Amino acid sequence: MSYLHVIDKDGCKGCGLCVIVCPKKVLEISEQVNTKGYFPAYQARPEDCIHCAMCCTMCPDVAITITEVAEEKDAPESTEETDG
Amino acid sequence: MGKTFQKPEALADQVTHYCPGCTHGVIHRLIAEVIDELGIRGRTVGVAPVGCAVLMYNYFTFDFMEASHGRAPAQATGLKRVRPDLVVFTYQGDGDLASIGMAEIVHAANRGEKFTTIFVNNAVYGMTGGQMAPTTMPGQRTTTSPFGRKVEEVGMPIRVSELLASLATPGYITRQTVLKPKYINRAKKAVKKAFQYQLDNTCFSFVEFVSTCPTNWGLTPVEAIKWAEEKMLPYYPLGEMKTPEEA
Amino acid sequence: MGKVLMKGNEAIGEAAIRAGCLNYFAYPITPQSEVAEYLSRRLPEAGGVFLQGESEVAVSYMILGAAAVGERVFTTSSSPGISLMSEGISYMVGMELPAVFVNIMRGGPGLGGILPSQADYLQATKGIGHGDCRLLALAPASVQEAAEMVMMAFPLAEKYKNPVIVLGDGLIGQMMEPVEFPDHLATEPPNKDDWAVNGMDTRNSSRRNLLRSLYLDPEVLNQHNLNLRQKYERMKKEEIRFEAYNTETDYKALIVSYGTMSRVCRTAIDQLKAQGLEVGMIRPQTVFPFPEGAIEEAAEKESCEAVASIEMSMGQMVEDVQRSVKGKRPVSWFGKCGGEVPTPEEVIEFVKTIV
Amino acid sequence: MKTKSIQLEGIVIIAGNYGSGKTEISINLAIDRKNAGVAVRVADLDLVNPYFRTREARQLLSKLGIELALPPDELLQADLPILSPLISGMIRQPGQLALIDVGGDDAGATVLATLADAFAGRDYQMLQVVNPLRPNSDTISGCLNIRNEIEAAAKMTISGIVGNANLIDETTPEDIIRGYDFVKQLSDESGLPLHFITASVALLPEINLNRIACPVLAIRRQLVPPWKKADKI
The missing domain is CATH 3.40.50.970 (Thiamin diphosphate (ThDP)-binding fold, Pyr/PP domains)
Structure with missing residues (x-):
């Protein structure tokens, strides 16, 4: 089973609450602004992500989703939509 | 062990107007998840308050209406009395519920109205610009208590859950928070329980949330979480104040 | 029954x-x-x-x-x-x-x-x-x-x-x-x-309803108010309702009165008739919308010398009566507002002062 | 033909449902008895109605030499349940005839229970006024239900019936006869005596009094809206 962790870059307000709750310190705040003017969170170290969904649980903006993907090849497993 | 996580159907695909780090968004999501899980979206009516959540109806995908400041419990009473088959909840902040609407919430709870109230307590008026609320902490600075809340002048903050729990009418009264994931998971269970009591026509149900307001508190979102945990939680203890089974 | x-x-x-x-x-x-x-x-x-x-x-x-x-x-x-x-x-x-x-x-x-x-x-x-x-x-x-x-x-x-x-x-x-x-x-x-916010299931609809009075966009709010x-x-x-009393006569005065007060005026009009003085009355049954056209027309009758608004208030409806009569006849007010309803005799006495 | 005379003495409580006509009857009965040479006293014990109470006829009654127990003058129009001490005094010393006009329904009769000490050990009659042209008292069971509610609230017993069929100005002679038949049946079924019925003075000549076995109290209406004149006494 593999999972797709996506941060909706333009839905993120960069509050940083996901960053502090991540048990694996995967997330950081980007230096690049999104279309709303916020600096969104991104997965700085996606390879450490254990898909525990702590970040999703904490995010006040439902900007982080994790979906299950078919386990064919190497599914893109990180923040394609962000600038990470 | 991985988990999936997606936006609930009851939540609209909208970016909220809330400030970064505002926990309204988390509480909204919990309500939406519970409504999805209980399969009640088609018969739920939300009553939005006056306050920061005044536009919350934009963020849900079921019937909604506004209330005027503090009157949501009276409005929900009217809705629920004439259509007991609907699932009705009010969503109110501390200025709305604990100040201007204190009479309405106390009487609705005391009548045992079969609706659910979500009470978001962040110790300050958000919408009108950071004024002192009935729940503002002693010494806390606000735009109308620039030298800090003076207890000798305006009394101690009101603990609404304890106050409502003192009513003899059976009810479900609990205080929760969403400051950290561990609290959030517990809070969701409480919200679900509250709606379940309504569905079973058991009692009035009330979930208070100790929440944050980074913008009006003048703190970063992360600092605000810390402040709420350190300053508010000792005064506003979490847990069930009352269940209908006790009565 | x-x-x-x-x-x-x-x-x-x-x-x-x-x-x-x-x-x-x-x-x-x-x-x-x-x-x-x-x-x-x-x-x-x-x-x-x-x-x-x-x-x-x-x-x-x-x-x-x-x-x-x-x-x-x-x-x-x-x-x-x-x-x-x-x-x-x-x-x-x-x-x-x-x-x-x-x-x-x-x-x-x-x-x-x-x-x-x-x-x-x-x-x-x-x-x-x-x-x-x-x-x-x-x-x-x-x-x-x-x-x-x-x-x-x-x-x-x-x-x-x-x-x-x-x-x-x-x-x-x-x-x-x-x-x-x-x-x-x-x-x-x-x-x-x-x-109605009666639940989507009630309506068998997937479209949700929203009831509000908040319109932050000034243009939208203006349009809402225009509607x-x-x-x-x-x-x-479409909704103006009124009752005319004794207006088929050549009345010398026109009373505008509603509710309980109009019942007293009716008795006064009957008694004045017996004394030889004809007085007509328009009784608004809707006070909003106000029967201004009917009052204007009734006031314009040639025999009519004066119009009076008789009410259990200190001159409130008289403003609407004046507006309706458009200055074509003098409009005066008579009333009481302490809880005592004016008597037919008091109304008669007043009417005699305006004709 | 002359109607039979009403026989009532001592404490007489006039009760009944809202709008059954208790107050108009109290006033007219007081005058009728006074004219018959009886010393009459009247107590306004209507604490539930804001308008149309016995107190509206206070000048007329005092002029006729009828003694009144009312709240003090300055509180006559107050929206307050004022229980004048004169009333318990009147119960203790009723004289020849003391009429107590209570408010409507069980709500109006509740105040009687407060006066239990004054009533203790004293004889009284409590009459239920019935207007069969009122909702709730248009059936025998409705009247019996009202009786039970009044008795429970007052903690006292109803001892008789007064028939007061009327639609005010729109009452017809047939209404009076039908109303009489109705209260007669109520009397038969409840075992309570029918003390009298009423008819307005204007209607009396049109009524076949041979048809009526009980006394008929002529009503000269005193409680009228401001656009009408009270009947001359």
Whole structure:
């Protein structure tokens, strides 16, 4: 089973609450602004992500989703939509 | 062990107007998840308050209406009395519920109205610009208590859950928070329980949330979480104040 | 059911039930508490909802909530209570919700007294709530008419998606008169599925409904108010009701009077006729919209020398009468507002001073 | 033909449902008995109605020499349940005839229970006024139900019936006869004596009094709206 962790870059307000709750310190705040003017969170170290969904649980903006993907090849497993 | 996580159907695909780090968004999501899980979206009516959540109806995908400041419990009473088959909840902040609407919430709870109230307590008026609320902490600075809340002048903050729990009418009264994931998971269970009591026509149900307001508190979102945990939680203890089974 | 003897307040309660309204929320206040007492027994047996709220403020929102799901609902109160309800009324106008409010007026300002008065005229017709807020206002002059107007108020409220107020004075509520209810009354409320927040399942729809009065965009709010204004203008075209009395004669004076006061004026007109002085009367049955055209026309009659607004208030309706007469005849005011209803003799004496 | 004379003495409580006509009857009965040479006292014990109470006729009654127990003048129009001490005094010393006009329904009769000490050990009669043209008292069972509610609230017993069929100005002679038959039946079924019925002075000549076995109290209406004149006494 593999999972797709996506941060909706333009839905993120960069509050940083996901960053502090991540048990694996995967997330950081980007230096690049999104279309709303916020600096969104991104997965700085996606390879450490254990898909525990702590970040999703904490995010006040439902900007982080994790979906299950078919386990064919190497599914893109990180923040394609962000600038990470 | 991985988990999936997606936006609930009851939540609209909208970016909220809330400030970064505002926990309204988390509480909204919990309500939406519970409504999805209980399969009640088609018969739920939300009553939005006056306050920061005044536009919350934009963020849900079921019937909604506004209330005027503090009157949501009276409005929900009217809705629920004439259509007991609907699932009705009010969503109110501390200025709305604990100040201007204190009479309405106390009487609705005391009548045992079969609706659910979500009470978001962040110790300050958000919408009108950071004024002192009935729940503002002693010494806390606000735009109308620039030298800090003076207890000798305006009394101690009101603990609404304890106050409502003192009513003899059976009810479900609990205080929760969403400051950290561990609290959030517990809070969701409480919200679900509250709606379940309504569905079973058991009692009035009330979930208070100790929440944050980074913008009006003048703190970063992360600092605000810390402040709420350190300053508010000792005064506003979490847990069930009352269940209908006790009565 | 033939004629029965009923107190105005009882007839109002019964009329609502017969109009198909089975939802009533109220807060006690003299001189209309009998409505609540009557309905607290009658509604449970009719399978309806009766609830005594904690205040008139709360009651106005219980009404709003019940109206929001598309159910017929009404309340009754008296002057100070209506002031408290005016907040909810404004929200209902803003949200375009139908409901019926009955004001059995007592003396004011403040607590005033408990005896009859018509001093809430301006409040009902011009200033019921904040914002551009108007209500269709029906003014009964007998127990029978009070019952009929309560019954017609529900379809009118639904037609305009706007609250309707029935403006009675204390005497209308307290006196006993024979009343007969028409056999078939309850009309089906129109389909409300395009606006009521009655749950998507109820409507079998995937589209959710939203009720609000908040419009932050000034253009949108302006348009909303223009729409409301159009409704008020339509009321003026379609809903004006009045009764003319003794206007077929060559009257020398024209009285404009409504409610209880008009009953006294009627007696005065009969007595003046016996004394050889003809006086006509226009009795507004709707005080908003106001029968200005009828009053103007009646005032223009050649024999008519003067117009008088006779009211149990200190000169409120007289402003509308002056506006209607457009300076074509002198308009004067006579009235009392302490709870004592002017007597026919006092009216006669006054009329003689203006002709 | 002359109607039979009403026989009532001591404490007489006039009770009944809202709007049954208790006050108009109290006033007219007081005058009728006074004219018959009886010393009459009247107590206004209506604490539930704001308008149309015995106190509205206070000038007329005092002019006729009828003693009144009312709240103090300055509180006559108050929306307050004022229980004058004169009333318990009147119960303790009723004289020849003391009429007590209570408010309507069980709500109006509740105040009698407060006066239990004054009533203790004293004889009284409590009459239920019935207007069959009122909702709730248009059936025998409705009247018996009202009787039970009043008795429970007052903690006292109803001892007789007064028939008061009327639609005010729209009353017809047939209404009076039908109303009489109704209260007669109520009397038969309840075992309570029918003390008298009423008819307005204007209607009396049109009524076949041979048809009526009980006394008929002629009503000269005193509680009228401001656009009407009270009947001359």
